[in-house]
Amino acid sequence: MESSRGRALPRLRGFSIRLEPRLDVPRWLPYAVPVASLIVALILGMIPMMMQGINPLTGYRDMFLLAFGSAYGISETIMKAIPLMLTGLGVALAFRMLVWNIGAEGQLYMGAFGACLVAYTWPDTPGWVLLPLMIVGGFIGGALWGAIPGALLAFLGVSEIITSLMLNYIAIQWISFLVIGPWQDPTSLGFPRTTRLSGGATLPPITEAWYLPTVVFLAIAGVVLLYWIVRRTSDSREKIKLIVGYAVLAILSVGSIWFLSGLRVHLGLVLSLAAAAVLSVLLSRTRWGYEVRVIGENARAARYAGMSLKRNIILVMMISGGLAGLAGMSEIAGNLHLIKRVFSPGYGYTAIIVAWLARLNPWGVILVSLLLGGLYRGSDAIPGAPKALGMMLQAVIFFVLIGGEVLVRYRVRLDRGT
Amino acid sequence: MVRKVGFLVVVAISLGLVLAACGTPAPAPEPEPEEEVMKAAFVYVGPVGDHGWTFAHDEGRQYLEANVDDVETTYLESVSDVDAEARIRDLAEQGYDVIFTTSASFRDATAAVAPEYPDVIFENCSGFLTDENMGSYFGRMYQAKYLAGIVAGMTTENDKVGYVAPIQIPEIIRLINGATLGARSVNPDVEMEVVWIDNWFDPPAETAAVNSMVDAGVDVIFTGTDTTVPVSTADERGVWSIGYDSCESCDAAPDLCLTTPCWNWGPIYADIVEAVRDGTWKRDTIYRPMSEGTVVLTEVGPAAAEGAQAAVDAGWPGDDVFCGPIHDNHGELRVAEGECMTDMELICFDWYVEGVNSEVPEGVGCQ
DSSP: OHHHHHHHHHHHHHOEEEEEEOSSOOTTHHHHHHHHHHHHHHHHHHHHHHHTTOOHHHHHHHHHHHHHSSHHHHHHHHHHHHHHHHHHHHHHHHHHTTOOOOOHHHHHHHHHHHHHHHHHHSTTSOHHHHHHHHHHHHHHHHHHHHHHHHHIIIIIOOOHHHHHHHHHHHHHHHHHHHHHTTTBOTTSTTOSBBOOOOGGGSOOBOOGGGHHHHHHHHHHHHHHHHHIIIIIOOOHHHHHHHHHHHHHHHHHHHHHHHHHTTSSOBTHHHHHHHHHHHHHHHHHHSHHHHHHHHHHHOHHHHHHTTOOHHHHHHHHHHHHHHHHHHHHHHIIIIIISSOBTTOOSSHHHHHHHHHHHTTTOHHHHHHHHHHHHHHHHHHHOOTTSOHHHHHHHHHHHHHHHHHHTHHHHEEEEEEOOO | OHHHHHHHHHHHHHHHHHHHHHHTTSOOOOOOOOTTOEEEEEEOSSOGGGSSHHHHHHHHHHHHHHHSTTEEEEEEOSOOTTTHHHHHHHHHHTTOSEEEEOOGGGHHHHHHHGGGOTTSEEEEESOOOOBTTEEEEEEOHHHHHHHHHHHHHHHOSSSEEEEEEOSOSHHHHHHHHHHHHHHHHHOTTOEEEEEEOSSSSOHHHHHHHHHHHHHTTOOEEEEOSSSSHHHHHHHHHTOEEEOOBSTTGGGGSTTTEEEOEEEOOHHHHHHHHHHHHHTOOOOOEEEEOGGGTSEEEOOOOTTSOTTHHHHHHHHTTOTTTTBBOEEBTTSOEEEOBTOBOOHHHHHTOOSOBTTBOSOOOTTOSOO
């Protein structure tokens, strides 16, 4: 007994686990790994569920049904996804250039501040004037808050990871000050919150009244597209692509009005999708987008090519912050209609996970946001379950999904001997 | 790029498949519950394990299940003020007949959802706001705080009592005033210190509040928050304490905890659910006094000054706590001899009685 143990030990110690970069990644691997990760996460998540005496199968079924099982559930999932989309887009843009903006949470709060500053200054303005102004105000609020760590990085070389993170706390405290101080609702008895936004300052929910403007928009877009196809495109594959894209857009927009009208989803969804479209075109079709990608891949080469690092760092931080600011604007104007003290459950931090899982792709951000929105909704609202269970499930799924990404780029090797 | 999007589509589909597959082995949907089974849902502001406010409400929920036939209940715990509206709407959407929202913080969220679901009855605790299908219920806790104040006033040696105060609203001002009047009715030298933690539930802040007051010489701590943390912190610092919310609060410090003003919600929940079932429910503001048993003061513990229990019994049920003469803490006579404050004045309380060593924060009260 003693001797066999003695032999076994050095042999065990002889094994070593190494991560080796993959030289070429098989086509199927980037899809298979997240799927496998998710299955592993769901299996791990069963443990805390069973410890709580909940049947994991019915538990997961209930979560899925809460998030995606009815039009109402999908609408509430989208409500959670909208701020994730906007903050996720902002974070993804900054990460493209390897600028680590951890400050989306604070930028979201300052965006809400900027938008509400507009709304409380001119409360009686009609919505078609006030809402665009609030969107601008929200974007500027977030952009200026993002510009601070951007400028500190560009001119002084101060790590943006630290400064953007620390600015979050200042922004949250600033809002706390406003809701128990100058902006507090005098009729709230003393509860920390602001007065309700005027009707013109709220993002309208999707209703059947949207059919007409949507059809008009689609008609105009159709004419432009037709002109483009006839006059500017010679490649027939390109023509088919454009026509298919237009058909998808038309079906999706009309279909979602039909599906979501009368529920709570608001104009913020359109704002998020438009932001994704603009960002995706900017990144793939413009000189600036090319600069962002080159700087992200090789800053030194970019500098030799005459690209301005300083200017781009500040610009990217401002746009990134501005998008997070829009998230704050849409959350207040579309969902809550007034500011409460800590009104974001950490959207700006989840945005980092969203951007990462989406591999920094704008349309990926939209899709991942919808999935994580569903996860949030499903795990938050299980009646009779402890709050901590939902949070544990979220954490397990995030942890395993992010951790699994390593396996796409590296292979695990078990070596015997040294 | 197409590949990346493709990957996400695969994830989405597989998520759906996995979860749908998880769903299949589950038993077929149960047959429609019989008409008379009532479904009641509770929205809690803290965790059911807080041993305080939410714990007491959850005991009330369990009482309802045990004492009323054909009632099904569920709850959502630790619902944040920000999420409340969405969660309350969820429960209405899921077909609950009665929805109890057990915090003044949920008052406006409840009032926002109620008109959307006219067939559901909403009941908000301590918010004093009603609607066609929304009632409000509460108990006259200030009476028990007054009696506990008697115990504190007789027991304190430094004549300094402290109150760990949660959220800056009139309800808390009212309770601080009740406790102060009780303490000064037996010991006119007592001064009441107040520290706000700006939250119903925040154990680190509660500990810090107790420590700062004990450092300043306070030797009896009243807790006004949702937990027993102030009681156990006071015990660690070797000072007396008065519990709150759950009648088992003093279990956290049996040696130094004097007594506990606490809630007995069960009967109110049973009455409301029965009324909804019978069709006799009507829009109402329930504000039950101590004599009806919603508010309780536990037996005075051994650490209290001698004769405290007798003094409490003599003062019970404290119906005249806010009857004059009462001066505010700037010496002005606010309630004349022979007059009593109205319920409306109590609900909007925005001044401290004589003996409270603090100022009412700006913005508190009705405007």
